[in-house]
């Protein structure tokens with residue numbers, strides 16, 4: 377049987393996901409995100425070899441949200457190495473991304489860098505280095521995608537105005553000494569970082585080092601040592617989709633990161649990055665249509681690390 381080309385696969389995926397629209401809801405705890413039309417759908421594949429294929433709303437910027445946690449972690453690990461792991465763990469949390477009780481039980485040390493507590497701890501580390509971690513993340517993602525990126529200040533302000541839970545998390549960690557800066561400054565920087573706008577095409581380009589042994593074919597530069605690249609993928613595989621990471625791995629079988637803007641980035645090590653965006657979320661904060669699209673993509677291409 378002749379293998380399908382990537383454009384054929386994308387066209388097929390777009391058909392297969394149709395029944396999944398209307399099953400989830402856009403994030404409404406960040407009011408600015410509640411108004412994004414639920415029917416949006418974009419997908420972008422960028423291969424290590426340089427092929428790029430897109431479908432639907434792949435060039436429309438969406439709110440990257442928690443996907444930016446991969447950029448901030450990469451920056452922190454590149455600069456501080458294993459010292460990062462003295463303040464944050466590497467285990468799946470089994471709890472929602474904004475959970476508080478586990479953090480208290482574990483004396484202010486977040487389970488992993490992708491739940492909000494862990495990402496706030498990483499932002500705190502970046503504050504040792506720059507007064508504006510969000511701009512650092514924006515410029516890093518911009519360098520990796522070879523595009524000038526912007527932070528959506530309306531989304532940032534909207535989240536900040538409702539960031540009571542994240543402020544509680546940051547205060548708890550300040551009490552335990554996991555973070556060292558003013559908790560309000562950490563939360564403000566974190567909300568701005570999450571409000572980075574990127575399209576599927578830009579996201580697939582920016583994540584390419586994770587599929588290419590740490591080298592960015594877009595920036596033509598080694599971004600992460602090979603060993604760190606494998607470790608980042610391991611963290612994505614075990615912690616990237618929060619408390620539904622097991623069923624996501626079961627369905628898709630690829631390291632991935634979701635965000636409440638409706639984006640999901642999946643890495644096919646050695647081959648490609650696939651980004652999908654569709655704003656309606658399941659109860660774990662992951663795009664319903666996006667998960668279905670990645671499941672179909674993995675099945676049609678037999679791309680899986682498992």
Ligand code: GLN
Nearest residue numbers: 441442473570635636661
């Ligand atoms: N900024 C969001 C928050 O803190 C990010 C959550 C997410 O994308 N999972 O709640």
